[in-house]
Amino acid sequence: MQRLFLSSPHMSGKEQEYIAEVFESNYIAPLGTFVDKFEESIKDYTGTSNALALSSATAGLHLALRVLGIGKDDIVLASTFTFIGSVSSILYQGATPVFIDSDESWNLSPLLLKKAIQELPQKPKALILTHLYGQMAKIDEIVAICKENNIYLIEDSAESLGASYKGQQSGTFGDLGVYSFNGNKILTTSGGGMLISDNKEWIEKAKFLSSQAKEPFLHYEHKEYGYNYRMSNVLASIGVAQMEVLEERVTRKREIFELYKREFSSIAEISFMPQIEESRGNRWLSTLLFDKTDPLEVVEALEGVDAESRPLWKPMHLQPLFGDAFSFVDGSAEEMYKKGLCLPSPTSASNEELMRVIKVIKKLCQ
Numbered sequence: 001m002q003r004l005f006l007s008s009p010h011m012s013g014k015e016q017e018y019i020a021e022v023f024e025s026n027y028i029a030p031l032g033t034f035v036d037k038f039e040e041s042i043k044d045y046t047g048t049s050n051a052l053a054l055s056s057a058t059a060g061l062h063l064a065l066r067v068l069g070i071g072k073d074d075i076v077l078a079s080t081f082t083f084i085g086s087v088s089s090i091l092y093q094g095a096t097p098v099f100i101d102s103d104e105s106w107n108l109s110p111l112l113l114k115k116a117i118q119e120l121p122q123k124p125k126a127l128i129l130t131h132l133y134g135q136m137a138k139i140d141e142i143v144a145i146c147k148e149n150n151i152y153l154i155e156d157s158a159e160s161l162g163a164s165y166k167g168q169q170s171g172t173f174g175d176l177g178v179y180s181f182n183g184n185k186i187l188t189t190s191g192g193g194m195l196i197s198d199n200k201e202w203i204e205k206a207k208f209l210s211s212q213a214k215e216p217f218l219h220y221e222h223k224e225y226g227y228n229y230r231m232s233n234v235l236a237s238i239g240v241a242q243m244e245v246l247e248e249r250v251t252r253k254r255e256i257f258e259l260y261k262r263e264f265s266s267i268a269e270i271s272f273m274p275q276i277e278e279s280r281g282n283r284w285l286s287t288l289l290f291d292k293t294d295p296l297e298v299v300e301a302l303e304g305v306d307a308e309s310r311p312l313w314k315p316m317h318l319q320p321l322f323g324d325a326f327s328f329v330d331g332s333a334e335e336m337y338k339k340g341l342c343l344p345s346p347t348s349a350s351n352e353e354l355m356r357v358i359k360v361i362k363k364l365c366q
């Protein structure tokens with residue numbers, strides 16, 4: 001019996017062929033044609049005009065804040081119901097995070113966003129918005145609020161590559177967007193990220209900062225400091241192969257979700273993460289809430305059949321790290337965190353294998 005992970009790497013079969021090409025050319029590092037190809041494939045797929053391949057999505061969010069000039073006197077709003085990588089860059093920049101709760105969509109509440117903007121003593125400079133577990137936040141409303149208030153919108157689409165709203169891809173609604181190719185995401189390069197924007201200047205500035213902010217002199221002149229955040233050509237070649245199967249992966253993730261939904265339809269206490277109207281989530285992880293059963297009991301029972309599961313992300317405003325941060329919350333994310341679970345959603349698993357998970361949960365809850 002093979003362990004069922006939440007979301008494991010799923011190679012297409014083309015990766016090694018492309019890696020071999022990289023080795024033949026000896027452009028192992030730093031950059032090379034596959035980095036360009038990977039960026040092109042993201043541009044083609046998402047319809048954005050500029051893309052920058054990076055070592056991680058966390059790096060992408062950091063660069064986004066840098067190019068927007070966000071620093072120590074600034075407030076950055078963020079979804080509280082998210083993963084730490086979404087918001088740690090706010091601390092890197094010495095700025096002040098303010099967390100916003102979710103609504104019934106599980107994603108950021110536009111109402112609380114408005115409230116935060118009205119009540120904060122200082123105008124926030126940006127919002128980092130997570131599309132949680134691959135489902136779109138109420139992006140239309142959120143874009144409108146940000147525009148009205150002159151607040152930059154950065155989409156954290158680390159979990160939502162391939163998700164769309166009214167046919168438009170996640171990550172392309174805001175001023176800047178970020179995707180992740182970490183090992184557990186819908187596609188992976190073993191580790192990596194992509195920063196996108198329709199603003200060419202920002203992406204060029206981010207490119208400059210991502211490779212040590214070297215002024216164009218042979219002797220390496222520096223007027224400001226940068227980072228070593230670029231992606232290697234080897235990893236980009238994996239990314240190119242992965243992009244070729246993105247649609248297949250989204251389809252399979254959605255099938256897995258439908259399977260769980262169908263199988264648990266008779267269990268009254270179970271509800272699933274919704275998807276807003278006219279959107280198509282990528283269902284990166286199938287996530288659900290239990291009304292009565294303790295999710296930690298489910299985690300333990302699933303371990304018994306060698307299946308990984310995990311509580312929903314612990315909201316940022318409840319993290320010891322952010323103990324004294326401002327937040328606009330009404331208990332929504334906290335309640336979901338206490339009742340919720342992420343189920344194994346690996347695209348490489350068959351329905352038969354997933355039945356292991358289904359049987360255990362049915363037995364516990366029925």
Ligand SMILES: *Cc1c(COP(=O)(O)O)cnc(C)c1O
Pocket residue numbers: 055056057058059082083084085086130156158159179180181182192193
């Ligand atoms: C995974 C993840 C990140 C970080 O991505 P890395 O590529 O691992 O840096 C950021 N935000 C969210 C919501 C994530 O799930």
